[in-house]
Amino acid sequence: MQLHKLAKSQRIEAEAWSALEKSIIYYQGRPIGTVAAYDNSTEALNYDQVFVRDFVSSALLFLIKGQTEIVRNFLEETLKLQPKEYQLDAYQPARGLMPASFKVVSHHGEEYLEADFGEHAIARVTPVDSCLWWLILLRAYVVATKDYCFAYHPEFQNGIRLIMELCLRNRFDMYPTLLVPDGACMIDRRMGIYGHPLEIQSLFYAALRAARELLICEGNQSIIAAIDNRLPLLCAHIRQHYWIDLNRLNAIYRFKGEEYGKTAVNLFNIYADSLPYYELDKWLPTNGGFLAGNVGPSQMDTRFFSLGNLMAIISELATEEQSTRIMNLIEERWEHLVGDMPMKICFPALEGEEYRIVTGCDPKNIPWSYHNGGSWPVLLWMLAAAALKTKKTYLAQKAIELAEERLHADSWPEYYDGKKGRLIGKQARANQTWTIAGFLLAKEIIANPAYLPLVSFEELPQELVSRACEFEINSYDTTMF
Amino acid sequence: MQLHKLAKSQRIEAEAWSALEKSIIYYQGRPIGTVAAYDNSTEALNYDQVFVRDFVSSALLFLIKGQTEIVRNFLEETLKLQPKEYQLDAYQPARGLMPASFKVVSHHGEEYLEADFGEHAIARVTPVDSCLWWLILLRAYVVATKDYCFAYHPEFQNGIRLIMELCLRNRFDMYPTLLVPDGACMIDRRMGIYGHPLEIQSLFYAALRAARELLICEGNQSIIAAIDNRLPLLCAHIRQHYWIDLNRLNAIYRFKGEEYGKTAVNLFNIYADSLPYYELDKWLPTNGGFLAGNVGPSQMDTRFFSLGNLMAIISELATEEQSTRIMNLIEERWEHLVGDMPMKICFPALEGEEYRIVTGCDPKNIPWSYHNGGSWPVLLWMLAAAALKTKKTYLAQKAIELAEERLHADSWPEYYDGKKGRLIGKQARANQTWTIAGFLLAKEIIANPAYLPLVSFEELPQELVSRACEFEINSYDTTMF
Numbered sequence: 001m002q003l004h005k006l007a008k009s010q011r012i013e014a015e016a017w018s019a020l021e022k023s024i025i026y027y028q029g030r031p032i033g034t035v036a037a038y039d040n041s042t043e044a045l046n047y048d049q050v051f052v053r054d055f056v057s058s059a060l061l062f063l064i065k066g067q068t069e070i071v072r073n074f075l076e077e078t079l080k081l082q083p084k085e086y087q088l089d090a091y092q093p094a095r096g097l098m099p100a101s102f103k104v105v106s107h108h109g110e111e112y113l114e115a116d117f118g119e120h121a122i123a124r125v126t127p128v129d130s131c132l133w134w135l136i137l138l139r140a141y142v143v144a145t146k147d148y149c150f151a152y153h154p155e156f157q158n159g160i161r162l163i164m165e166l167c168l169r170n171r172f173d174m175y176p177t178l179l180v181p182d183g184a185c186m187i188d189r190r191m192g193i194y195g196h197p198l199e200i201q202s203l204f205y206a207a208l209r210a211a212r213e214l215l216i217c218e219g220n221q222s223i224i225a226a227i228d229n230r231l232p233l234l235c236a237h238i239r240q241h242y243w244i245d246l247n248r249l250n251a252i253y254r255f256k257g258e259e260y261g262k263t264a265v266n267l268f269n270i271y272a273d274s275l276p277y278y279e280l281d282k283w284l285p286t287n288g289g290f291l292a293g294n295v296g297p298s299q300m301d302t303r304f305f306s307l308g309n310l311m312a313i314i315s316e317l318a319t320e321e322q323s324t325r326i327m328n329l330i331e332e333r334w335e336h337l338v339g340d341m342p343m344k345i346c347f348p349a350l351e352g353e354e355y356r357i358v359t360g361c362d363p364k365n366i367p368w369s370y371h372n373g374g375s376w377p378v379l380l381w382m383l384a385a386a387a388l389k390t391k392k393t394y395l396a397q398k399a400i401e402l403a404e405e406r407l408h409a410d411s412w413p414e415y416y417d418g419k420k421g422r423l424i425g426k427q428a429r430a431n432q433t434w435t436i437a438g439f440l441l442a443k444e445i446i447a448n449p450a451y452l453p454l455v456s457f458e459e460l461p462q463e464l465v466s467r468a469c470e471f472e473i474n475s476y477d478t479t480m481f
Numbered sequence: 482m483q484l485h486k487l488a489k490s491q492r493i494e495a496e497a498w499s500a501l502e503k504s505i506i507y508y509q510g511r512p513i514g515t516v517a518a519y520d521n522s523t524e525a526l527n528y529d530q531v532f533v534r535d536f537v538s539s540a541l542l543f544l545i546k547g548q549t550e551i552v553r554n555f556l557e558e559t560l561k562l563q564p565k566e567y568q569l570d571a572y573q574p575a576r577g578l579m580p581a582s583f584k585v586v587s588h589h590g591e592e593y594l595e596a597d598f599g600e601h602a603i604a605r606v607t608p609v610d611s612c613l614w615w616l617i618l619l620r621a622y623v624v625a626t627k628d629y630c631f632a633y634h635p636e637f638q639n640g641i642r643l644i645m646e647l648c649l650r651n652r653f654d655m656y657p658t659l660l661v662p663d664g665a666c667m668i669d670r671r672m673g674i675y676g677h678p679l680e681i682q683s684l685f686y687a688a689l690r691a692a693r694e695l696l697i698c699e700g701n702q703s704i705i706a707a708i709d710n711r712l713p714l715l716c717a718h719i720r721q722h723y724w725i726d727l728n729r730l731n732a733i734y735r736f737k738g739e740e741y742g743k744t745a746v747n748l749f750n751i752y753a754d755s756l757p758y759y760e761l762d763k764w765l766p767t768n769g770g771f772l773a774g775n776v777g778p779s780q781m782d783t784r785f786f787s788l789g790n791l792m793a794i795i796s797e798l799a800t801e802e803q804s805t806r807i808m809n810l811i812e813e814r815w816e817h818l819v820g821d822m823p824m825k826i827c828f829p830a831l832e833g834e835e836y837r838i839v840t841g842c843d844p845k846n847i848p849w850s851y852h853n854g855g856s857w858p859v860l861l862w863m864l865a866a867a868a869l870k871t872k873k874t875y876l877a878q879k880a881i882e883l884a885e886e887r888l889h890a891d892s893w894p895e896y897y898d899g900k901k902g903r904l905i906g907k908q909a910r911a912n913q914t915w916t917i918a919g920f921l922l923a924k925e926i927i928a929n930p931a932y933l934p935l936v937s938f939e940e941l942p943q944e945l946v947s948r949a950c951e952f953e954i955n956s957y958d959t960t961m962f
Contacts, residue, residue, distance in 0.1 A: 087651040088707030090714045094651035118655055120742045123750035123778035126653040170568040170575035171652055172607040172662055174599055181653055181660055181676060183778050189750075190779040194675050195662060226569035233571045257844065261601045269604035273842035297604035297664050298671040298841035353834035360779035361754035363738065 012408045013443065016436045019412065020058060023433040024070065025050060027104050028111050031070040032077055034058040037429040049101035052078065052130040053186055056137050057378055057437035063144040064444050064451050071141050078134060079159045081115040093117035096166030098134045100127030125183035128200060131163045132207040139210035140454040151214045160211050161223055167204065168226045176233035178204045186307060187345065187371045192358040195296040198242060198308030205234055206315040209457045232464050238291065238317055244302060245289030245325060253277055270300045288329030289322060293346065304337065304347045310382035313389055315457045327390045341375040341406060341421030342383055342399035349373025364427060368419050375421030377403055378438035384445045388452055396446050403439060412436050493889045494924065497917045500893065501539065504914040505551065506531060508585050509592050512551040513558055515539040518910040530582035533559065533611040534667055537618050538859055538918035544625040545925050545932050552622050559615060560640045562596040574598035577647030579615045581608030606664035609681060612644045613688040620691035621935040632695040641692050642704055648685065649707045657714035659685045667788060668852045673839040676777040679723060679789030686715055687796035690938045713945050719772065719798055722748065725783060726770030726806060734758055751781045769810030770803060774827065785818065785828045791863035794870055796938045808871045822856040822887060822902030823864055823880035830854025845908060849900050856902030858884055859919035865926045869933055877927050884920060893917050
């Protein structure tokens with residue numbers, strides 16, 4: 001019986017690999033990325049593109065399998081698509097930005113790449129996460145190949161610097177977090193994640209860490225100083241202001257509003273009435289906690305966002321204790337956060353008036369569907385990496401087991417709907433590449449923990465953390481670090 | 482009787498002037514601004530500060546009265562407070578930003594100015610409007626004094642350039658509009674005006690026009706080219722995508738969602754279900770229309786915002802026909818938009834769940850109070866200027882008459898609450914400077930239309946408008962211009 005199961009599992013894995021191979025696209029004869037979905041049954045729409053954020057899962061897998069060339073090509077070609085000029089013109093992507101996607105176009109027998117920076121996307125949202133993922137992937141490539149010289153090449157150094165300048169340069173920011181418009185990440189529709197959403201902050205932190213490792217000092221002193229300044233501040237800000245557990249909930253519950261001046265405790269002027277504290281009181285396990293989905297002026301979004309929380313564990317943006325507590329929460333609230341398909345993109349779904357107001361009545365994001373409480377198999381690899389990092393591998397194994405047969409039987413859909421994730425996503429395509437890659441990657445990471453350092457970081461060096469004091473606003477509770 | 486009324490009106494005006502004089506504060510012996518409120522009856526809190534946006538009304542009045550020195554001092558000293566260095570550090574205001582407010586501080590007998598860029602504000606919101614108002618005021622000063630050399634001084638040229646660079650530089654922007662966080666203007670609390678709120682766009686447009694007039698070409702070619710590029714695009718974008726009248730409402734009502742690519746008509750992927758179209762169907766007069774409060778991905782905020790609409794008329798951001806239609810709306814819906822106190826900051830108020838979700842349960846912004854549907858006398862001067870510009874002076878006269886006795890009897894409160902504006906604002910201070918100035922300024926503008934050019938602009942020159950075609954996305958409906 002056990003043997004039969006193993007054989008089946010191996011067959012599924014082999015089929016997944018073969019599907020992944022089919023998704024590879026070529027540019028001037030060289031592999032350059034994977035298409036979003038290899039699904040002949042529906043119209044192509046924008047699924048013939050290589051999405052930067054989607055490709056990351058495939059890329060990590062290729063790195064693990066020693067197929068480094070496709071990743072190298074991808075990094076080189078996308079770097080060429082990055083705008084290098086200072087832009088004041090409207091409708092021009094900013095210097096440093098990376099495209100959401102690109103596709104190979106043929107013209108008179110000549111192939112070239114056409115990039116989309118969101119100009120053609122539905123509702124024209126900005127793909128802020130692309131440049132952050134790109135940095136994370138570049139660093140993974142270097143870790144996998146040990147080819148530091150690749151990143152030290154002047155063109156790559158310039159690309160990294162431009163991303164850092166774009167993100168670190170002050171504009172209307174008041175915090176160490178990155179200020180972004182709505183839909184600037186994997187959740188690329190209006191979902192109340194404008195401002196300072198965790199989904200972006202976790203990637204921003206990992207990207208800062210990656211850039212810090214890859215930038216050579218010579219000629220980059222000021223940008224490195226800025227990174228060294230920002231890292232501990234961002235870390236302290238998220239660990240303090242985004243963290244929710246029962247202690248913290250009690251503190252927020254008794255916050256006073258309308259504080260003015262330097263000594264304000266309720267920095268963001270959050271009104272407890274706006275929080276579903278009676279739900280959280282019931283839902284939060286005493287040994288659990290998580291990072292809030294968004295924090296801004298009079299705003300604390302207490303939804304659980306998986307990518308942000310898992311990447312915070314993987315990048316050590318969260319403290320070790322916070323990481324453990326996040327995983328405890330996932331374990332204790334497994335039925336809600338994982339259910340029958342790992343795992344929910346966020347929880348709970350926006351319903352009723354909240355759905356109407358926050359999403360603008362988006363029919364694709366109806367409650368418990370798509371971005372609004374749907375289940376996304378690609379998150380499986382982040383769950384696996386976070387579980388490994390917090391020494392709770394059994395959670396990852398349980399999740400992989402849950403997903404395996406379903407995903408295969410359902411032909412690898414992009415997402416699932418419903419409270420338990422038992423409905424194949426209403427508009428999900430089959431053979432979605434990052435579903436396949438996410439599943440395979442989770443298995444690889446768990447089978448061989450040595451792959452974890454491709455995406456994970458160690459705790460921020462103490463000398464950087466202690467520096468935070470030089471810059472920070474007094475209100476940080478230093479006992480937390 | 483008529484004489485008696487006139488005498489009373491003159492007495493009120495004189496008292497207002499005397500109250501305004503009392504609000505002047507001095508720095509190193511020179512007048513430099515007006516405090517927000519001169520109210521001895523309540524605790525000072527932050528009302529001892531000179532707020533940039535508040536001072537504009539007083540400043541325009543001083544210019545009219547020939548008291549140009551205080552405005553000159555204000556412009557010179559605030560210019561010194563503007564950060565001039567390129568900033569990558571968190572918690573440092575960006576280069577080009579202007580403070581929300583400043584105050585005179587004494588230390589060992591030495592006076593200096595302490596600026597606040599929002600760091601000390603409730604919930605730490607960014608005062609994006611300050612630099613825009615500053616430019617509008619600088620241009621008014623030059624128009625009033627004919628002292629062009631003042632603005633041509635290298636330090637002022639630099640200040641203007643830095644503001645333009647801050648605002649025009651691309652970051653995560655997808656549109657010609659300015660992307661800002663919530664609470665970045667007079668409505669400095671969370672009110673759903675993050676992203677691309679009209680309140681900011683109208684000021685942005687006027688500031689661009691002002692900068693275009695004041696910047697000398699030499700050495701500023703690239704920034705002037707960027708302004709010339711942006712002006713017609715911004716203008717076209719607002720005129721097309723923010724405009725709501727019955728025709729437009731019909732078009733939106735039948736919009737298709739999920740359009741991808743260059744040819745999308747429903748650029749922002751707005752779902753008609755999210756609009757209160759049955760309310761608007763009833764509320765919109767056939768000869769009226771207005772600019773929407775905010776437009777973004779899957780978002781169209783159909784609230785009427787007064788400052789944005791009135792400043793759009795004054796700066797000719799709106800077409801002549803649109804301006805007339807906005808004033809028609811105000812006339813036809815006088816009871817809603819003006820009621821017993823000119824005029825509502827926005828209409829209608831957010832109520833119920835919408836209030837809870839959008840404001841985060843802000844107890845100061847409960848329905849029909851403060852920023853959430855309260856009445857603000859300072860808006861009177863913008864109403865007067867817009868009425869004059871559209872040749873509907875009688876509307877301004879009616880509004881001034883309504884306000885005069887009430888404001889005086891109630892000791893010039895900052896705002897009024899209630900659907901008709903009959904309740905003195907719950908937390909309003911007395912002797913609020915911009916209430917006094919707004920009232921006096923409205924009277925001056927109506928009494929002498931020659932003052933209108935201090936704040937108004939002529940239609941954008943045709944050669945700039947026609948240039949828009951070079952840059953714009955095809956979807957603009959050129960029949961509108």
